[in-house]
């Protein structure tokens with residue numbers, strides 16, 4: 001019985017690995033690693049120029065912001081503090097739903113601070129807008145927003161990011177921290193999902 005279950009789990013994981021690889025094989029490369037690096041360096045320069053003297057508190061939105069944040073932090077050569085927000089409204093799905101608030105910093109760590117929220121992508125803008133609203137309610141002195149990718153949805157958004165790395169077309173994109181059905185956050189380039 002035990003052997004049957006282990007065998008079954010291995011088959012499921014093998015199937016998932018094949019599907020995940022097929023997603024990348026059928027995807028379209030939008031921004032190469034070199035292009036992502038150039039966008040990141042430009043964005044980092046803008047943040048340094050604007051916020052370098054403000055001792056800001058950086059707040060990545062987990063988990064999508066993990067690559068953007070990890071690559072950006074060493075380029076910010078000024079004093080800063082670091083904490084994180086964890087919220088999700090897509091999960092493994094291609095369309096957003098209700099917010100699942102998993103973590104916000106303590107209000108006493110926000111009050112009076114110049115906060116910079118970092119996220120992988122601004123799509124419809126609901127996530128960033130809700131986070132900014134909460135942080136200002138918690139007493140942040142200011143709240144700047146930085147996203148690696150801004151999706152050109154062609155529709156009005158409740159918020160525009162102050163700092164943007166790349167503009168992406170109105171397609172489901174992944175890589176550079178952004179997931180495809182939960183996978184491929186580890187890619188250093190940005191892809192658009194192919195036909196499913």
Ligand SMILES: O=P(O)(O)OC[C@H]1O[C@H](OP(=O)(O)OP(=O)(O)O)[C@H](O)[C@@H]1O
Pocket residue numbers: 061062063064065087088089090091096119120121122123124125126127128179
């Ligand atoms: O502008 P919006 O339409 O609100 O979408 C943007 C949000 O969607 C993704 O998060 P997701 O909910 O997928 O969680 P994740 O960080 O775990 O990927 C992404 O990381 C942003 O936080």
Ligand SMILES: Nc1nc2[nH]cnc2c(=O)[nH]1
Pocket residue numbers: 090121123124171172173174175178179180
């Ligand atoms: N991975 C990923 N997450 C998103 N969240 C909102 N839009 C997107 C998208 O295009 N890709």
